Amino acid sequence: xxQPDPELAAVCRPVATARGLPxxxxxxxxxxxxxxxxxxxxxxxxxxxxADLPAPGDAVPVDFLGVPLVMLRGRDGRLRVFQNICRxxxxxxxxxxxxxxxxLRCPYHSWCYGLDGRLVATPHVGGPGMNLHDAIDxxxxxxxxxxxxxxxxxxxxxxxxxxxxxxxxxxxALAHLAEFEAPLHHGGADSRFTLEVACNWxxxxxxxxxxxxxxxxxxxxxxxxxxxDHYDILAPGHFSGQGTRAYRPAGAGAFPDFAGLAPRWDAxxxxxxLYPNVLVGVHRDHAFVILLLPQGPERVREEVHLYYAxxxxxPAARAANAALWKTVFEEDIAVVEGMQRGRNAPGFDGGRFxxxxxxxxxxxxxxxxxxxxx
Amino acid sequence: xxxxxxxxxxxxAAARGDAAALxxxxxxxxxxxxxxxxxxxxxxxxxxxxxxxxxxxxxxGDPRAAALRARLRAMGREA
Ligand code: FES
Ligand SMILES: [Fe+2]
Numbered sequence: 276x277x278q279p280d281p282e283l284a285a286v287c288r289p290v291a292t293a294r295g296l297p298x299x300x301x302x303x304x305x306x307x308x309x310x311x312x313x314x315x316x317x318x319x320x321x322x323x324x325x326a327d328l329p330a331p332g333d334a335v336p337v338d339f340l341g342v343p344l345v346m347l348r349g350r351d352g353r354l355r356v357f358q359n360i361c362r363x364x365x366x367x368x369x370x371x372x373x374x375x376x377x378x379l380r381c382p383y384h385s386w387c388y389g390l391d392g393r394l395v396a397t398p399h400v401g402g403p404g405m406n407l408h409d410a411i412d413x414x415x416x417x418x419x420x421x422x423x424x425x426x427x428x429x430x431x432x433x434x435x436x437x438x439x440x441x442x443x444x445x446x447x448a449l450a451h452l453a454e455f456e457a458p459l460h461h462g463g464a465d466s467r468f469t470l471e472v473a474c475n476w477x478x479x480x481x482x483x484x485x486x487x488x489x490x491x492x493x494x495x496x497x498x499x500x501x502x503x504d505h506y507d508i509l510a511p512g513h514f515s516g517q518g519t520r521a522y523r524p525a526g527a528g529a530f531p532d533f534a535g536l537a538p539r540w541d542a543x544x545x546x547x548x549l550y551p552n553v554l555v556g557v558h559r560d561h562a563f564v565i566l567l568l569p570q571g572p573e574r575v576r577e578e579v580h581l582y583y584a585x586x587x588x589x590p591a592a593r594a595a596n597a598a599l600w601k602t603v604f605e606e607d608i609a610v611v612e613g614m615q616r617g618r619n620a621p622g623f624d625g626g627r628f629x630x631x632x633x634x635x636x637x638x639x640x641x642x643x644x645x646x647x648x649x
Numbered sequence: 650x651x652x653x654x655x656x657x658x659x660x661x662a663a664a665r666g667d668a669a670a671l672x673x674x675x676x677x678x679x680x681x682x683x684x685x686x687x688x689x690x691x692x693x694x695x696x697x698x699x700x701x702x703x704x705x706x707x708x709x710g711d712p713r714a715a716a717l718r719a720r721l722r723a724m725g726r727e728a
Contacts, residue, residue, distance in 0.1 A: 367671045375708075377711065377714070380708040396703065396704060398703070401696075402693075403693055404695070404726060405726050406728075
């Protein structure tokens with residue numbers, strides 16, 4: 276019979292008495308593999324952004340917790356996600372982001388796939404100059420498609436294929452951000468950057484969730500986003516984060532507002548961690564997303580993208596806004612990497628939460644622990 | 650073009666990643682082999698080069714792919 280894990284049970288206690296996840300969840304490859312299955316593959320997770328594939332034929336490979344995947348923009352304009360491997364001998368198909376002018380050719384024996392995944396050529400498979408063989412049924416050997424859905428330009432995937440429909444599984448997040456459904460325009464090359472951080476992916480989520488650290492880690496940010504102006508956002512089992520009631524528009528009003536926002540957004544901004552790995556920020560005049568792509572238990576790649584309400588915003592203002600956020604996110608690196616090193620202290624009990632300040636972090640831990648238990 | 654020249658040109662086009670040239674060169678190689686059709690294996694040799702041309706054309710989105718596929722299909726060697 277299954278024995279409940281006492282360490283995970285301690286995480287799920289009320290915030291005042293709960294402990295954080297123990298060290299193994301930050302350092303141990305086997306625990307990381309379990310998290311990949313339970314926290315990433317079983318539900319919907321972020322893989323990339325559609326803005327990275329603007330044209331038909333665009334292909335972007337992504338290592339998704341060790342699973343080789345590829346995003347492809349078809350001739351029909353649809354973006355699809357596939358396992359990035361050939362059905363012949365399992366060769367990886369796309370090594371680098373690129374545009375594919377025709378068919379996707381395997382670099383090994385040149386089986387060719389359409390961008391919709393169909394197997395369209397099997398050269399010499401029946402011997403030299405004979406491209407057919409009874410044993411090779413092309414219709415059954417297309418690329419293996421991964422369930423995907425695009426929302427807020429984010430390419431979401433459900434690798435296991437058996438999670439509830441996106442709209443059902445993500446209903447609380449969709450509802451929370453319903454006012455921000457206006458079209459998003461990626462700011463382009465000046466509005467994306469990547470940070471490689473030496474910490475477990477969860478530390479990036481935990482740090483993003485809470486405002487407790489703002490006065491100490493972001494003294495500049497705090498001057499216009501004071502701790503007292505912040506509130507918790509808690510949707511147990513789905514997302515958590517924080518918001519501010521004292522947001523002032525970026526670039527002193529350089530960017531037009533998203534249409535259809537209620538007056539409260541004149542001075543408010545929300546920062547949500549959509550479990551497991553998508554961090555979003557929404558403001559009246561811009562939004563951003565941070566995709567967390569774990570690179571093993573002790574490294575994470577943070578891919579940051581900024582969005583605006585119109586396609587023609589001022590480039591200098593955009594660059595300044597991206598630089599501001601980059602500074603903020605870089606200020607967080609020292610603390611998340613410090614917490615990662617801290618997880619090598621034997622017997623660290625997972626730490627404690629401030630019931631007043633850490634509810635959003637605990638909400639995330641409780642979600643993870645509940646999914647990992649049993 | 651001699652067989653040796655064709656071989657050199659194929660290597661050059663492959664090294665440059667010049668798909669259009671590769672299609673043309675493989676077509677030439679196929680035409681050269683087609684003359685051997687009376688010889689045992691001549692058709693197979695032509696089909697081999699036509700297949701090489703087809704794959705290069707498919708990958709590059711070269712419009713010659715459709716005709717190449719049709720030729721190989723007529724030979725019972727492609728779907
Ligand atoms: S492994 Fe792809 S064609 Fe052989
Ligand atoms: Fe921070």
